[in-house]
Amino acid sequence: MSFASYMAKRIVRMVLSLVAVSMITFTLLQMAPGNFADIQRISAGAAQFGGAGTEDMVHAFASRYGDDIPAWRQYLIFMKGAATWDFGPSYKYPTRDVQDIIAQGFPISATIALIAVAISLVIAIPIGMFAALRQNSPADHGTMFVITLGTALPNYLTGVILVVIFTLTFGILPSSGWSGPEHMVMPILALVLGPTAVLARYVRSSMLETLREEYVVAALAKGGRQSVVITRHALRNSLIPIVTVLGPLLASLMTGTVFVEALFRIPGLGLFFAQAAASRDMPLLMGTALFFALILMTMNLIVDLVYGYLDPRIRAAGGVSRWRSQKRLSRQAA
Amino acid sequence: MALAEATEPTGSIEAVKARGHWAGAWARFRANRLAFISLIFCGLLVITAIAAPWIAPYHFTETDPTARLAPIGADGHWLGTDMLGRDLFSRMIYGLRTALFVAFGAELASLVVAIVIGLSAGYIGGRVDQGLMGITDVMYAFPSYLFAIVLVTVMGRSLWAVMLAIGISSWVTQARLVRAQVLSVKEREYIEAARSMGASGTTISFRYILPNAVGPLLVTTSFAIPAAIGAEAGLALLGLGVQPPTPSWGSMISEGTSYILAAPHLLLFPAGMFALTLLAFTWVGDGVRDAFDANGESR
């Protein structure tokens, strides 16, 4: 399969998935009890603000869809706009278009997530390598213990622990808000632990597997210095599979920021999504859902391409299946 | 007959008792002290959750107007009370009940669905498989937390709704895993051998493939439980979890952060208990994984 036809296939699949995501979201939202107006009325009533919410909604709705438009037409109109990156105004914030909200909120979420992943990678690779090279030593067991802590605790709980330490006990970092670098420290720290643990675990097991490969013995038998053999032969090959977990990891991190954003009151995109769902703000919910899905799939596509680039077996078209079957055959023969 | 004598097994096998797959895994699990202690602890948690109405001194809605934000060791409330004067200890026990109910329910449901769908996709292949992979593609494009958020909004915030939302957003991963397992077990020679003996598709699926795919499945399920506990609390933290006043550790943590200076125990105890629970379940998962890995079956 040529690269062009591969890309074409992937893109078609992405578009189909996006359509499916939009349909599922829209249908679910239609099924949800109460619409935007009801929700606003209830919360507004509680807050003694009269029918302001309803007016907003009517305003936003009418400016986009006119009165009395059936749901399926609303969907089509929305999708027509979405195709040209125009999601229309939000119900809740009728003066702002959804794409502007995304443009404002996403950089915040993305910054936190990307910095967190970068830090995780920098920490996790040496840790995983170190644990693998000292397999079954106390150092290895200790590392694995900490790694388990990291995988077990959700990022918001880590966030809470950080707040207890840095805000409550030492009072050196602010527990909420988003205005300066000091506001970034705790959210990022909270996000780093989980991915670091996951990555380190993968690096360790992948490294252990690679170290058992005969080509590592062969390189040592050629007179390679251990450090050279590890970096040139083992590390490279054990990091290739790591690339595949990076995709899902980035995805879970991008969306996982929603809890950290809620905890630290950061105006990121995740928080808008949660609000949109709660208030049945159709354009905002659909817009953010589609945007997240797009980001996710692009991320996976990039990961696959990088993987193919790193592994010559995949780079050569169709090579991977042949290699695997040959390897299996030769194992049987042995 | 000379032949029988000729093949008297040598040393090694005499020393070893007949031991099956499960017995071996269990022995290795028992030998793992941390995992075994964690398992006992998790068992106690489950019992506590089931027996909550008898263990908790108060009902979770019961308010004590005379003791709002009571400190630790207050009269009749040994872990203190919250801003409405509700007993913290009781609410934590009911929070545990909520968490475990949701987590076990969600994982059980998703496991059953995953096994049926994953097994048929893997074994039958063809259209069924393509269908599953199609669904998976879409679900993978939809971040699971966000999907759960939308689902909870749709279904309301009852205990069952939260459970379903978490279950629905996790079955796809499980089904994919079952499918992958089935595909790898299906390649084994013993399945071909079974076919050559005249075994039917159902026999092969349920008697031969499933038992050998169960190990890895058990491993992921035991990691999925703490993940589901975390998801339940996460939804509650966003205000999308179980409808108050039913307690959830997520909402308790969220409230706790609001009173962090006035009454830190409102945050510390639920958060601490939450962390401990998650760790215990994760350590059990670790133990299960190591127990099955050593069999070399999952390679």
Added chain:
Amino acid sequence: MTNSLLEVRDLRTDFLLKSGRLRVVDGVSLTVEPGQALAIVGESGSGKSITMRSVMRVLPKTARIAGGSVRLDGRELTELPERQMRQVRGRQIGMVFQNAMEALNPTLTLERQLTEHLSWHGICGKAEARRRAIETLGDVGIPEPEKRIRTYPFQLSGGMRQRAMIAMAMVARPSLLIADEPTTAVDVTVQRQILDLLAEFKARGTGIVMITHDLGVARYFCDDAVVMYAGRIVERAPVRELLARPSHPYSTGLFRSTIEVGGRDRALAPIPGAPPDLAQRPPGCAFHPRCERAESVCRENEQMLLPLTVNGVSRGTSGRPGAVREAACWKVAAHG
């Protein structure tokens, strides 16, 4: 006195297990001369591979050399500092593995894998290394070596891959080559080609140790043979004499277990039982539970490896200098 190319004396290697030390190579001695090939014959678990990995000192983490001496051109290797030992590996001793699919790194080109150790050892510069690699690929019979050097291992056929691995071992022109079952994973028709290829290196003076379970391969390729069982050498002889008149009951059993074309009338007489688990090594001669000639002395004491004699005269060495016949068996050594 001139030195042999490789001289191993009383080599012992242990595995460090939780339950204690497990001796997997026990008092192995062997000699290889330039241009000669020695077969180490044995079944799986006999310690034949670990013996040669001990010589190269590339052992699994849990294995330790417990004693003995390894001399390459008269230089003691067991006590060499690691830094100098690295100069020996790849440069003076080359190694060929059973399966090139596993022994070649799948993500590096042949060029990288054939030339990297030339620069590690400072043998030559990059351009010269590339020239030598191409030359060696040509030597092992790979067509269009200038082109093939840029490919990855998976792009070659099985036979070609095996040749490329031999080229990797030989590119630094080592004086000793250790070949660990180099033909077990290849097709029968390729086997002989690979052996003929190795024979060319032998003819140019390379000493070769061939680890094999196949007596046919040993006979076709090697001059001398040692037979290993449960970590020890049980018999040592020139290959052809070993096969003409095996003397240790285990060698005899192996010989009788081997099926060959035209041997339809020869009764197949397999050795009963299976090789012992080294952790539960039988007392006395390790082979006695499977040996039909075993007597009480075999169950209690172990016999040393002793020269075979007939009426006090060494026998069966066919006059070739350096050729020895020895066996470790009470029933054999006692009366020849």
Added chain:
Amino acid sequence: MVDVSDVAEPVTTERAASERPVIAAEHVDKVFNTRAGEVHAVRDVSLAVHSGQTLGLVGESGSGKSTMARLLMGLLPPTSGTVRLDGLDLSTVRGARLRQLRSQMQMVFQNPFGSLLPHYSAAANVAEPLRLHKRGDKAWRRERAVELLDLVGVNRRFVDHYPRQFSGGQQQRIAIARALALEPRLLVCDEPTSSLDVSIQAQVLVLLEELRSRLGLTVVFISHNLAVVERFADRVTVMCMGQVVESAPTEALFGAPRHPYTEKLLAAILPVTSDPLPQPDISWRSSPDQPSALVEVAPGHEVRES
């Protein structure tokens, strides 16, 4: 339709044996559709094995011999051509009926550990085919399994151990016992000894030899090792790249091979008591896309024209 109970009767007379082969392949082709395109694994193969006879199927990796074994066992459907068991076209039976027919033919695989159910004990593995075909009750099946294990030389004391607790040779014995449980007429052995150590290989071969003569089995024996085949088979078929290149009675094939590829295979053998044969001068290159004819050069001796 052939009645199964009828088929199970041992064929006693020579004449009956020569009339209808136990297993026969007629112009069988098998094409696999893989991602890399079509792979023509087996091309126009015809063979027949009569009752009590052993056919040796020889070839290198990729020759299609293992695919042929699975075609004969009805585990794979041929792309074209027919496979007949006792004259019955396997492609005409399906489902439960086919599963029932399978009791007539059993297979021993190359990798004994891989072919045994890892979660069943040795006895349960051997009893499994009996259970599948609803023979006897549970106690009887176990008793029968223990008997069979005894027959192949697995001690009674170890029948409740699990496959991975046995050595490779022992595992293969268990697999053989399982294959014999249903008292099949046809045994297909796919490289049954090539994963075993030398001394164990000989044990298993001796066992198979003895069982074959004692039970009057019809055997298809697949191997890359010509020496083993020579010892074991009455008739040998040599395959290369999916085609039969030569097929002859064992003595004729080894005494006077006609096809250059057969000569090449023979020359590849490294004997232990003599020097190997000289390599043939003419190297034969197969061109499977333009198949040449299979010619009978002597009674029962067919050679592909080169």
